[in-house]
Amino acid sequence: MRAVVALTKLNLAGSLRRQIHLATLLLALLLMGLPLYVHQFSLGTNGFSRVSTDFGLTIMNFFAVGLAIFVTSSSIPRELENRSVHTLLVRPVRRYQYILSHFVANITILGASLLLLGAAFTTALAFMTGKIDLSLLVAVYGFFLQGAVITAVCLAISTKASPALTGTAGAFVYLVGILPQAFIRFFLVEDRDSPFSAGFARLLKSIVPDLSLFNLKDAVVHQLYYNPLYPVSMTLYAMAWVAVSVLIATFLFGSRDL
Amino acid sequence: MKATVASFFLLLLAFQVALAAPEVTIKVLEKGEGPKIESGMVAVVAYKLTLDNDLIVENRSKRDPFRFVVGQDGIIPGFSEAVIGMQIGERRMARIPPELGYGPIDQGVIPGDSFLNFEVELLQIKTDHDHDGDGLQDHADEEHGDHDHDGDGQPDHSEAEHVGHDHDDHDGHDHNGDGIPDHEGDMSKKLRDVEYLNKRHARDLVTPAMFEYLIRDFFTKPWRYEDGPVKILKATAKVMLAFLMIAVLAYGAYRRKLWTL
Numbered sequence: 001m002r003a004v005v006a007l008t009k010l011n012l013a014g015s016l017r018r019q020i021h022l023a024t025l026l027l028a029l030l031l032m033g034l035p036l037y038v039h040q041f042s043l044g045t046n047g048f049s050r051v052s053t054d055f056g057l058t059i060m061n062f063f064a065v066g067l068a069i070f071v072t073s074s075s076i077p078r079e080l081e082n083r084s085v086h087t088l089l090v091r092p093v094r095r096y097q098y099i100l101s102h103f104v105a106n107i108t109i110l111g112a113s114l115l116l117l118g119a120a121f122t123t124a125l126a127f128m129t130g131k132i133d134l135s136l137l138v139a140v141y142g143f144f145l146q147g148a149v150i151t152a153v154c155l156a157i158s159t160k161a162s163p164a165l166t167g168t169a170g171a172f173v174y175l176v177g178i179l180p181q182a183f184i185r186f187f188l189v190e191d192r193d194s195p196f197s198a199g200f201a202r203l204l205k206s207i208v209p210d211l212s213l214f215n216l217k218d219a220v221v222h223q224l225y226y227n228p229l230y231p232v233s234m235t236l237y238a239m240a241w242v243a244v245s246v247l248i249a250t251f252l253f254g255s256r257d258l
Numbered sequence: 259m260k261a262t263v264a265s266f267f268l269l270l271l272a273f274q275v276a277l278a279a280p281e282v283t284i285k286v287l288e289k290g291e292g293p294k295i296e297s298g299m300v301a302v303v304a305y306k307l308t309l310d311n312d313l314i315v316e317n318r319s320k321r322d323p324f325r326f327v328v329g330q331d332g333i334i335p336g337f338s339e340a341v342i343g344m345q346i347g348e349r350r351m352a353r354i355p356p357e358l359g360y361g362p363i364d365q366g367v368i369p370g371d372s373f374l375n376f377e378v379e380l381l382q383i384k385t386d387h388d389h390d391g392d393g394l395q396d397h398a399d400e401e402h403g404d405h406d407h408d409g410d411g412q413p414d415h416s417e418a419e420h421v422g423h424d425h426d427d428h429d430g431h432d433h434n435g436d437g438i439p440d441h442e443g444d445m446s447k448k449l450r451d452v453e454y455l456n457k458r459h460a461r462d463l464v465t466p467a468m469f470e471y472l473i474r475d476f477f478t479k480p481w482r483y484e485d486g487p488v489k490i491l492k493a494t495a496k497v498m499l500a501f502l503m504i505a506v507l508a509y510g511a512y513r514r515k516l517w518t519l
């Protein structure tokens with residue numbers, strides 16, 4: 001455990017060197033100004049803050065996905081390429097600890113960034129509407145879980161693939177993962193009447209994590225009812241996928257000749 | 259003789275069953291108190307609409323209640339029927355057959371011929387005419403010179419002056435404020451009539467594919483299902499099963515020294 005913590009700190013320091021936190025801070029500033037900017041187009045309409053909330057949460061969603069893919073796809077391949085991994089693995093560090101530390105470091109960056117962005121956006125909305133609405137943090141939590149799953153999947157792929165291939169595969173997993181069942185049914189089954197395409201799409205969806213489960217944005221923006229146990233169940237689902245992906249990553253990395 | 263009489267009654271019974279009008283099935287979940295609501299009164303209700311597959315189509319909470327004139331056009335007949343006779347605070351579970359609901363044609367996420375399950379609670383009854391829904395009776399509005407029948411906050415005369423040809427407001431013939439003049443009040447019924455839609459080629463205009471898809475997507479989001487957490491837990495169990503299988507394979511490979519921890 002101590003080795004994992006030490007390696008995680010090392011990875012976090014590396015991320016700071018790559019100035020990822022500056023990108024987060026910049027986006028936080030942008031999100032703070034967003035409600036005021038968007039509100040100019042409200043023309044006095046009531047409830048226009050929903051549009052701002054929708055905009056802000058969409059930006060955070062894409063930022064979380066981008067950060068998860070970008071940071072994870074390059075972390076292990078870069079260390080393999082510049083051979084800094086050898087200096088680590090000659091010490092009493094197991095390979096699974098190395099993988100685990102990368103995962104923990106990456107989701108720490110993701111979590112801290114989303115927390116900062118969520119706080120900045122909530123504050124900006126509170127200034128505009130006069131009330132603090134913490135319910136949107138549930139949607140941000142969903143983005144975090146989605147990002148954690150993408151991070152774990154990308155980590156598994158990056159143990160064997162180059163950063164470019166990992167990034168592409170991560171984007172593919174994201175796009176297939178968010179594909180709603182309604183899309184398959186409506187366009188592929190009913191509109192196109194193409195059972196082959198629909199079957200293929202369903203097969204793809206069954207082998208990647210269903211990321212559409214993590215999207216609570218619409219419920220939060222429109223203040224719609226959802227089962228209070230929903231966030232708990234999506235947490236368990238995310239943990240299961242993370243466990244599978246990290247296990248595969250450990251297995252792939254363990255079987256690799258260094 | 260007996261057989262003839264029995265056959266006659268059986269035939270009569272069969273006819274009755276065949277000709278029986280579709281009915282709303284009502285179950286009182288919680289009793290209320292005070293006067294009972296009748297047709298023509300304004301009801302303020304909270305409700306949850308679900309389909310037989312547990313999909314929550316709409317949920318209007320007490321914070322965001324629904325206000326309507328019982329028995330008016332534009333409201334599905336079964337819903338008015340379900341509410342009639344309720345007392346304030348009463349909760350009912352009403353099962354509305356498609357004939358008194360949305361009929362045989364798909365309405366966004368609601369497939370044609372769907373039974374609608376409403377859990378409805380009567381919050382308020384307004385006996386007088388408050389067409390614009392501003393909480394003031396119409397005669398009070400009139401006293402204050404507020405001829406705002408459509409409830410948009412603009413007095414009708416001001417709209418007529420500034421907007422010009424809003425005959426609907428000017429004539430005051432849009433009592434339900436749905437934006438459709440009363441003489442076209444049965445438009446919502448027409449939009450459910452297949453022949454009318456085919457003749458008008460209006461279906462594509464009313465529900466263009468993309469628009470229909472977006473509505474369907476919005477209404478079938480995983481969190482909309484009451485049993486959503488159970489479905490996710492089932493999916494989680496499958497993933498954990500995959501985890502166990504991979505772990506067994508990995509352990510086998512580890513024993514054969516094919517990889518290292």
